[in-house]
Amino acid sequence: DTGVSQNPRHKITKRGQNVTFRCDPISEHNRLYWYRQTLGQGPEFLTYFQNEAQLEKSRLLSDRFSAERPKGSFSTLEIQRTEQGDSAMYLCASSLGGGAMFFGPGTRLTVL
């Protein structure tokens, strides 16, 4: 399968713990996006990479959130000192230039 993959698929953590998610985009795609989706809502943009450069961050991305894309390949999203309000589905997407965006299956985070 050459689609976007995300790991883990589910993560349950206690408030205050740190968590890290990984996204592997479609191999030839130079653009990578992170979105967050809560129940009954559409996904909301968090951040965007072109190759290894993080070019845009949403105001939703507080200083507890950090994302990286070393070498322009896979990406990680880390949340420090998790809060119950961080519980959501975290979606990764990739695209080639400004073409169609393809999403991964998501990582569902539950903060207890």
Next chain:
Amino acid sequence: KQEVTQIPAALSVPEGENLVLNCSFTDSAIYNLQWFRQDPGKGLTSLLLIQSSQREQTSGRLNASLDKSSGRSTLYIAASQPGDSATYLCAVGTQGGSEKLVFGKGTKLTVNP
């Protein structure tokens, strides 16, 4: 700030019906528009992409139209099937570099056998 609205929020139809899902957006300066399908607890599946210069796109039983000047798009599903049951999301690609998507809240479609 771009806002995307989808009407209706939910729709239930009998199998075999043709149906239309609506999407409206507030800023006509868009890069593209994409329709997605989402099954419960899953990621998004891309259905159709319409570039800002295009008026419509077709794939199988699906047809999407775009009217930038009025800020509207429609997704037409012909001969609906129970397997079409899902939430359908409309997303507008913004201009200005990232072409990030701004999503509506979706229309939850149920096709009854």
